[in-house]
Amino acid sequence: MKYINSPIDTINFKNHQVFIKRDDLLDKYFLGNKARKFYYFLNYDFNGIKKIISFGSPQANSLYSLSVLAKIKNVKLDFYVSHIATFLKQNPHGNYKEALKNGANIIELNQNEISTQEYVEENILKNEEHYIYIEEGGRVKEAESGIKILADEIMNWAKDNDENNLKIFLPSGTGTTALFLQKHLDMEVLTCACVGDEAYLKKQFFQLNSDESKHPTILKNKKKYHFGKLYKEFYDIHLELLDETQIEFDLLYDSLGWLNLISSKYFTQNKILYIHQGGILGNESMIKRYENKYL
Known part of the structure; x- marks a missing residue:
């Protein structure tokens, strides 16, 4: 599998020019921000490693990407989740379905006493050996190497195209990509919290870098959103972007990202480079949910 520099498109949206870094086009199976985060492991010698252990949502982009990584490296993937909805079990779709096809072992805990992360770290890891443990969403220091490559690509493009004073924008889950991008760019990186609130996102930053001066700028959401819940404005801007740009964006992260931006x-005062981080595998099921609710 080739790991290539993703293209940068120029679009016009809301009567403003925006550059789009197309990391959704990196590779057919290993793309988006997870390709950047897991680049280190893609090149890691798995000799003696028998499995990858991780956790998160049964529809997480990281679940699918880790299932691809495990398949490439010929090791098992144990992915722990707190709960799997009955409908999803009976009608597999999106990242969950594709991860199962890749042989992922998705383990439902069905316990509420402690977080999934605490359960895995306190009860699972101590009984395992010959494994690699990757935290939810790829929030690990090893993610830095692949994200540095992304930063270098942006810097080289900006230099070659004489684009100065760029602002880099991307929506965040754990904020890992935004954090390491800011470390390796001399441009301001903007982001917003899609999972949890701004305080949660700051906490994620501090887990990887205690120097607050090196953190990205967090744009405050205009209202409180619950991750995974349906909001008509998310669907509306998704359709508007698709119509005006002919680019499909993710409904969970990008819709909130664009609304925030x-x-x-x-948006009106600076040149913006928006990083398209992929994640559109789950759009089909999300669109059906939106159509059932609003149409």
């Missing part, structure tokens, strides 16, 4: 001062 266009309502900020940066």
Whole structure:
């Protein structure tokens, strides 16, 4: 599998020019921000390693990407989740379905006493050996190497195209990509919290870098959103982006990201490079849910 520099497209949205870093086009199976985060492991010698252990949502992008990584490296993937909805079990789709096809072992804990992370670290890891443990969403220091490559690509493109004073924008889950991008770019990196609130996102930053001066700028969400819940404005801007740009974006992260970006001062006052991080595998099921609710 080739790991290539993703293209940068120029679009016009809301009467403003925006550059789009197309990491959704990196590779057919290993793409988006997870390809960047897991680049280190893609090149890691798995000799003696028998499995990858991780945790998160049964529809997480990381689940699918880790299932691809495990398949490439010929090792098992044990992916722990707190709960799997009955409908998803009976009608597998999206990342969950594709991860199962790749042989992922998705383990439902069905316990509420402690978090899934605490359960895995306190009860699973001590009984395992010959494994690699990757935290939810790829929030690990090893993610830095692949994200540095992304930063270098952006810097080289900006230099070659004489683009100065760029602002880099991407929505965040754990914030790992945004954090390491800011470390390796001399441009301001903007982001917003899609999982949890701004305080949660700051906490994620501090887990990987205690120097707050090196953290990205967090744009405050205009209202409180619950991750995974359906919001008509998410669906509306998704359709608007698709119609105006002919680019499909993710409904969970990108819809909130774009809403946040266009309502900020940066959208009209600065040149923006938006990083498309992939994640559209789950759009089909999300669109059906939106259509059932709003159409």
